[in-house]
Every structure is written in C-alpha cells, then in structure tokens.
Amino acid sequence: MRFAPSPTGALHLGSLRTALFNWLAARASGGAFLLRIEDTDQGRYVPGSEAQILESLRWLGLQWDEGPEVGGPYDPYIQSLRTGTYREHGERLVQAGAAYWCTCTPERLAEMRDQQRKAGHPTRYDRRCLARQDEVARERAEGMPAVLRQRMPGGVSRWDDLIRGEVSFDNADVDDSVLLKSDGFPTYHLANVVDDHLMGVTHVIRAEEWIPSTPKHLALYAALWPEQAPPRFAHVPIVLGEDRNKLSKRRGARNVLEYRDMGYLPAALANAMALLGWSSGTEDEVFTLPELVERFDIARVNAAPAVFDPKRLDALQGLHVRRLAPNELDEMLAPWLPQATAEQRRQLVPLLQERIVRLADAADLAAPLLGDAPWEEGVQFPPKKVDTQTAAQLLDAAVEAVESGALDDVTALRERLTTMLDECGVKARDGFRVLYIAILGRPVGVPVFDAMAFLGRDVTLQRLRAARAMLDNAWREP
RNA sequence: GCCCCGUUCGUCUAGUGGUCCAGGACACCGCCCUCUCAAGGCGGAGAUCAUCGGUUCAAAUCCGAUACGGGGUACCA
Numbered sequence: 229m230r231f232a233p234s235p236t237g238a239l240h241l242g243s244l245r246t247a248l249f250n251w252l253a254a255r256a257s258g259g260a261f262l263l264r265i266e267d268t269d270q271g272r273y274v275p276g277s278e279a280q281i282l283e284s285l286r287w288l289g290l291q292w293d294e295g296p297e298v299g300g301p302y303d304p305y306i307q308s309l310r311t312g313t314y315r316e317h318g319e320r321l322v323q324a325g326a327a328y329w330c331t332c333t334p335e336r337l338a339e340m341r342d343q344q345r346k347a348g349h350p351t352r353y354d355r356r357c358l359a360r361q362d363e364v365a366r367e368r369a370e371g372m373p374a375v376l377r378q379r380m381p382g383g384v385s386r387w388d389d390l391i392r393g394e395v396s397f398d399n400a401d402v403d404d405s406v407l408l409k410s411d412g413f414p415t416y417h418l419a420n421v422v423d424d425h426l427m428g429v430t431h432v433i434r435a436e437e438w439i440p441s442t443p444k445h446l447a448l449y450a451a452l453w454p455e456q457a458p459p460r461f462a463h464v465p466i467v468l469g470e471d472r473n474k475l476s477k478r479r480g481a482r483n484v485l486e487y488r489d490m491g492y493l494p495a496a497l498a499n500a501m502a503l504l505g506w507s508s509g510t511e512d513e514v515f516t517l518p519e520l521v522e523r524f525d526i527a528r529v530n531a532a533p534a535v536f537d538p539k540r541l542d543a544l545q546g547l548h549v550r551r552l553a554p555n556e557l558d559e560m561l562a563p564w565l566p567q568a569t570a571e572q573r574r575q576l577v578p579l580l581q582e583r584i585v586r587l588a589d590a591a592d593l594a595a596p597l598l599g600d601a602p603w604e605e606g607v608q609f610p611p612k613k614v615d616t617q618t619a620a621q622l623l624d625a626a627v628e629a630v631e632s633g634a635l636d637d638v639t640a641l642r643e644r645l646t647t648m649l650d651e652c653g654v655k656a657r658d659g660f661r662v663l664y665i666a667i668l669g670r671p672v673g674v675p676v677f678d679a680m681a682f683l684g685r686d687v688t689l690q691r692l693r694a695a696r697a698m699l700d701n702a703w704r705e706p
Numbered sequence: 707g708c709c710c711c712g713u714u715c716g717u718c719u720a721g722u723g724g725u726c727c728a729g730g731a732c733a734c735c736g737c738c739c740u741c742u743c744a745a746g747g748c749g750g751a752g753a754u755c756a757u758c759g760g761u762u763c764a765a766a767u768c769c770g771a772u773a774c775g776g777g778g779u780a781c782c783a
Contacts, residue, residue: 234783269782334781341779350708351779375781392711401709401779409781416783440710440778465712466776474776500718503731507719511730530712530719533776537717540732550745582745593743642741660741672743 229254229431230262235278238483242467242475245501250433251290252524263295265306268413284484288494289517302427307419314414317422318376326451330357331367331374352403376408385443390462392531397443405444421448433462462526465505465533491587496545504534514547546585564591567598579674597682601669609665613658622662623696630688638677666695
C-alpha cells in the first residue's frame with residue numbers, strides 16, 4: 229500500500245484520509261506502508277510542503293515503512309530523482325508499440341478538442357503524429373519539442389475495484405495521454421505505474437478522481453509487464469465540505485497542522501477521518517489508531533462521497549480527551565499551560581479533563597487560576613436573583629471563613645455557605661455565582677471551591693475582598 | 707459536449723431478499739444529576755430508503771430508465 233502525495237501544498241483532510249486508509253490497510257494486513265513524493269510538476273512545486281506533509285503524517289502517527297528519510301529497498305522515493313527510470317520505460321513502450329512521439333502544438337490540440345466537443349465526440353488526441361512517425365523523428369532531431377504519448381489500445385478495460393466492484397470503460401473514450409513531457413519529466417500516469425511496479429506495490433488506494441485514468445494505467449501495466457497481474461485498485465470517495473463541494477483551501481478547509489495547532493488530538497482527528505466513509509459494522513465509533521487497525525477493512529469503505537462535519541470531530545475529540553489517563557493529559561497539556569508548574573498542572577488536570585474539547589480550551593479555563601482574573605466584559609454583579617445585601621453577607625462570611633483556615637476543607641466551607649444562603653432565601657446555585665465572579669471573573673468555569681483551594685488563602689482573600697469592595701462602591705453611587 | 711462514479715434522518719452511517727412501517731452516532735430539544743460550566747444518565751423529534759417501472763409470494767436490499775449530485779475530460783496530480 230502506498231501514499232503518494234505531490235508536494236504542491238500542505239496536507240489537507242482529503243489527502244489525509246487517503247493516507248490514513250492506506251496506512252490502516254497496510255497495518256491491518258501486515259503489509260508495508262510506502263510513502264513516495266510525486267514531484268514531477270515543476271510548475272506547481274511548493275517549497276517546504278514536502279516537509280510539512282511528512283510532519284503531518286508523523287504527528288498523526290502514520291509512520292511509513294519505506295520512503296523519504298527512512299529509505300528502503302527501492303530508494304529514492306522521490307520521483308524527481310528517478311527521471312532516468314521513467315525515460316527507459318518510455319523507450320520500452322515505444323518499442324512495444326504502446327507509445328509514440330508527438331510534436332503537436334498546444335494550439336493545435338486545443339482547436340482539435342474544441343471541434344470534437346462541438347461534434348459531440350469524446351475529446352481525445354487524433355493520432356496525427358502516430359501516422360507520421362518518421363517525420364516526427366526528424367523534427368525531434370532538429371530540436372522540436374516533443375512529448376511521448378501512450379497509444380491506448382482498443383477494447384474494454386475493466387477491473388474489480390475493492391470499493392466499487394466491477395468498473396469498466398470503453399477504451400475508445402480514453403485519450404492517448406502524455407507520458408513524458410517535453411521538459412523530460414514524466415506525467416503521473418507513467419511515473420506512478422513504473423514506480424508502483426518497481427516498488428512492489430500490491431494495492432493502490434487512491435482518491436476517486438483517479439477512476440477515469442485507471443484504464444490508462446492498466447494498459448501501461450499490460451504493455452510493460454504482460455506476464456504479471458496489475459495491482460488491485462481501491463478508489464476512495466472524495467471528502468466534501470459543508471457546501472457539498474470538494475474540500476478546498478479557498479472554502480476554509482484547514483490543513484492537518486492547523487488542527488494540531490488548535491489542540492486536537494491526533495487520535496481524535498484520525499478517528500473522525502476514518503469514520504468518513506468507513507464504519508466498523510458495530511455500534512462502536514470511538515477508536516484509537518491501534519483499535520482502528522484491528523477493525524479496518526478497505527472493502528467496508530463506502531463508495532459515496534462524505535461531508536466532513538467539524539462538530540463530529542469535536543464530539544470525538546471530547547471523548548478521546550476524557551479517555552486519556554490523567555498523566556497522559558497532563559503531559560499533553562504542558563505546551564498549552566507554559567506558566568504552570570508541574571505540580572499546578574497535576575492539580576488542574578482533574579478540573580479540566582471533563583471541560584475541554586480542544587487542548588487550547590485548557591488555557592482559557594485555567595487562565596484565572598494561573599494569572600489575574602479580570603472581570604469579563606459586561607458581567608452582571610451581583611448576579612440575577614441575588615440582592616446586594618445577600619451578596620455582601622456571603623462574601624463577608626467567605627472572607628471570615630477563609631481567614632480562619634476553611635480552605636483546608638472546602639466541602640465543609642461549601643456546606644456552611646449553602647446554609648447561610650438558605651437562611652437568606654437564596655438558592656445556592658444562584659448565590660454561588662457571586663463567588664464565581666469574584667474568583668474567576670465570570671459566572672462559569674472550573675468548580676469555584678476547588679479554584680479557591682488551588683489559589684490558596686492569600687489570592688482567594690484578595691479576590692473576595694475586591695469583589696466585596698465593588699458592592700460598597702455600588703452602594704455609594706446608586 | 708463526451709465518459710465514469712454515486713444517491714438510507716440536517717450530517718456520518720448500519721443494513722447484501724423476509725427478523726426494518728429502517729438501527730446507531732453527531733447536531734437539536736426536554737428531563738434527571740448538580741456550586742456554575744461541562745461531563746454523565748434518560749427520553750423526544752427527525753428518513754414515504756432520489757423518482758418511476760420491472761423481477762419476486764416478499765425489495766432499502768436484484769434489474770432498467772429518469773432525475774439530481776460529484777469526478778474526469780491538461781505537456782496538474
């Protein structure tokens with residue numbers, strides 16, 4: 229199984245899923261996962277994108293068995309370093325009568341296609357150069373730019389797609405594609421087939437957009453290695469955005485590294501992507517990577533395109549976060565809470581684990597505990613259903629209790645204050661909002677008594693008194 | 707234009723001729739729990755299985771046509 233991205237940009241969710249399915253299929257069957265960089269288009273090459281792709285795969289945990297950096301028996305795994313091989317195979321195709329040189333200009337081709345379309349015919353090369361190969365050879369010798377074209381055989385192409393079952397094409401509808409460009413680089417069709425064969429690829433798992441060119445690949449395998457069976461093909465459906473179009477950067481699709489930087493867990497992202505088009509067949513849906521490997525079967529992948537739902541990713545992410553052992557989460561949170569000491573983080577984890585989705589959420593939740601707690605813009609104080617007098621009384625009682633060491637037993641403190649509020653006729657759920665605002669600066673957040681214990685006596689008293697002072701001010705300026 | 711692929715709740719899906727007047731998950735709504743927010747538990751609403759026709763005692767499941775969606779049609783991958 230191989231994943232063969234082209235370095236024309238960062239790794240997006242669509243290609244990520246293709247990579248994931250390849251990796252899972254390889255791991256599930258004990259096969260090798262091979263990574264190959266298809267950089268045969270010099271015009272579209274984006275510097276740095278290759279490194280980004282590798283980093284994305286590594287972050288997700290999709291380790292490749294052969295490929296860049298790790299090497300392997302068929303090194304190099306970068307197509308721009310293998311151009312000699314492609315030319316040799318191009319030559320072999322010419323000898324076998326399966327390819328021919330062509331010197332037609334782009335202008336002529338465009339005009340030809342125009343007319344074919346107008347006449348209601350499929351657009352395909354008219355083989356003008358095939359009929360004048362001697363002349364073309366002369367032109368090439370004179371330095372005229374030329375491309376090598378595949379000579380598509382007649383008949384019907386069919387294959388048993390692992391995902392779609394039998395697919396067939398009338399070869400008369402398939403074009404004589406360019407195999408070697410005039411700059412000497414191969415196109416995908418040639419490079420891909422040659423490399424997959426030479427590298428021993430047995431299963432080609434790629435996106436659906438390759439279905440129409442599979443007949444070309446099949447013809448190439450047959451011409452080059454007539455004795456051997458071509459690899460099996462599995463064409464996975466496209467991932468769509470919420471607008472039902474193919475995910476694209478322009479429409480706000482993010483790349484893998486952006487999800488990492490937002491604080492998603494690699495396991496959650498992989499889980500969400502696996503569930504797009506695949507299901508275990510049971511009602512379980514939350515899986516780690518090893519659990520996916522155990523259950524994955526490429527034949528269970530759906531043929532229909534799937535819409536990516538970020539809400540589903542969030543839900544899965546929450547479940548994965550809660551599944552983590554406290555010390556695992558602790559470790560993962562470290563980069564997000566740089567100002568916290570190891571001990572503080574350890575105390576924070578139980579308060580955060582059930583409340584965060586993205587790891588980045590931890591920073592917001594913990595902010596009032598690790599630094600100042602400025603009051604949220606527009607916060608109502610005292611809050612609804614709590615009169616100023618009760619709020620003052622509550623804060624006074626809290627101050628007094630904390631002064632006499634109540635933070636050693638916050639449960640008792642809570643009970644005391646609850647009783648006090650009862651006597652004032654205010655429900656605890658309403659009254660404690662006063663405390664939330666005083667301590668955290670907003671009416672919601674981590675449990676306030678735990679927060680006070682975390683902050684310690686001095687900071688707690690300071691914040692309670694500050695809130696108390698606000699009430700006095702409010703009195704003086706009605 | 708030509709070719710190919712697809713079509714089950716808003717979304718992801720289960721379902722491979724009878725056990726499906728279609729099951730689960732996310733999202734949504736309600737209730738419970740509760741110091742807030744979450745988390746968790748329970749419940750609700752939500753799909754004439756794209757449409758039409760055929761095969762069959764029986765069809766979401768098999769066949770055909772139509773519609774709609776998507777992909778391809780490059781010296782991009």
